[in-house]
Amino acid sequence: MTLKVGVIGTGAIGQEHINRLNNKLAGAQVVAASDIDAAAARAAVAKLAPGAKVHADGRAVIADPNVDAVVVTSWGPTHEEFVLAAIAAGKPVFCEKPLATTADACLKIVNAEIAAGRHLVQVGFMRRYDSGYRALKKAIDDGAIGAPLMVHCAHRNPSVPEAYVSSMAIVDTFIHEIDVLRWLIGDDYASAQVIVPRNTRLTHSKLDDPIIVMLATKGGIRIDGEVFVNCQYGYDIRCQVVGEDGVADLPEPQSVPLRREGRFSTAILQDWKLRFIDSYDVELQDWIDATKLGKVDGPNAWDGYFAAVTADACLEAQRTGAVVPIVTTPRPVFYDKG
Template sequence: MAQPGTLRVAVVGTGRMGADHVRRIQQVTSGARVTAVVDVDAERAEAVAAGVDGCTPYTDPAAAMAADDVDAVLIASPGPAHEAALLTAFAHDLPVLCEKPLTPDAASALRVLEAEQSLGRRRVQVGFMRRYDAEYLKLKALLDSGQLGRPLLLHHRHRNVASPPGWRSEMLVNDSVVHEMDVTRWLLGHEITAVTVLRPTPSANAPDGMQDPQFVVFETDGGAVVDVEIFVNCGFGYQVQAEAVCERGTARIGDGHAMVTNMAGRWGGTIAQDYLDRFADAYDREVQAWVDATRRGEVTGPGAWDGYAAAAVSEAGVRALDQGGRAEVELVERPPLYR
């Protein structure tokens, strides 16, 4: 919605991610403020709203979206709740920033895609924040420039200190590697056509029954081969790294060497401990870009097609994990709205 004044945002979901977005919009982002928060836990919604002047707590997303003081929606609730929230936002013609996943599976993502097409214009930006990270932006610009020639291989490493409670083997694919799925598509400009998941001996630090680490291989329609090491119980820190191997050179990001110290006979630095630390600046840029575009009456950044494609690749990845071997990605033809 284009307007000269401040964008009034409803934040749906006030867990760790949603609460951080409330803080970000109120303290970091220009041109927006939070006027509503929604959570099924009424006490949590009330506690978050109490810290924001003029903010109303809700337990029903539809009630918040119908409010006169809401111009846009940021969805940070659990993935299974996204489809209903997105369709409600469409009914009110509200622009949306939806944290990943767009929805948890390809079928529901396709329903969202079709509903947005019926509006005749894009309304959704999906929260793949790596596209706003300074290092990834530099790598994207370098690859797009053609200086290194055609990308042949792309290596990713994705490590977490420890997996959240209740995590299962398939969640390494559809909750963690989904970021590499999106950033691969974005960096290379390719669609992922097949996924293979290799299963080394699980780490002793992994919860019982969890296959961790995993080694995931993507094939793309542009002929590149991409690998992802996903290790969510590495124990020492949060690391996200990528290296592009091209015809005339290579480029690597994510080494975390912003500052290296030398003292007492040792050299070293620090390792981020979670994603909110490592990607804080990227989240700031992402939300600011969404606010700026929304105030101009535009939608930019990764959209519903990207969310659907990630869901389809995730499903192939889970099939490959469960069945072993290679699983092909099943994608519908890309609609004109997203070309």
């Protein structure tokens, strides 16, 4: 059986996902799409999924009887509406991060899914599918470095558009670390603090760049995460876990080492599309396969909610400079992993 997918939002990652669902991966076909920019949706469909129907809005994509499952790749503030509508229609939904832009909105989604009585929601935290993070997790789980004590990480983008402001460093960018580190070390967060060093000359009045996010876990692990979105030199994701018996690093992406003109060098990737290209493929293939079996195997609505609660605490810490506790509602039994 082919999973017939409707995609809402045909911007950068929407087009990437339409292409992989329709032309790269097995078992799915994009049959419908929409974007508030209708011309952009028509152009994306003509190029990547000819024959798919272009709808006037996202709700029409969800209601289309030909659509079995929905992919939400529109702007973050629209996610809540479309995920709730997909749950109400009883359709599985893959939503790009963030699940919603506030913890309250994510909790609404959690409660709607529980009321629907079956798992329908997966969140696009693709780093859990990255071979490097998976190898790092295996080393930690196998006890290669003993109990983790500290994590040092960095999330660097070469540059960001003018519309990117301070809060986005948390809800758009560091949200990836928030999810993947919790999964990596198997511990929930207890508190957050944000430190603002001297700003780069390349930022503007509405963006503190770089920042350092400090997280403490319930088990006492300390995490420091640098977010630097105007670093210029490339798209660079780093993660080092310091344990009682050793230190484990996230592997560098493969690149041919070159010796030339008196220098020894390797290329640095320039954006997320290439850095995580394999992870997106594995993530969406897994989603297609699990959806056909009526399951959600990847990051679920609870993970999206947990990330949003943490992000809200980081935002408060960013505003106030205080150490802010991270407190969630108790995890419903519905989200216990069998």
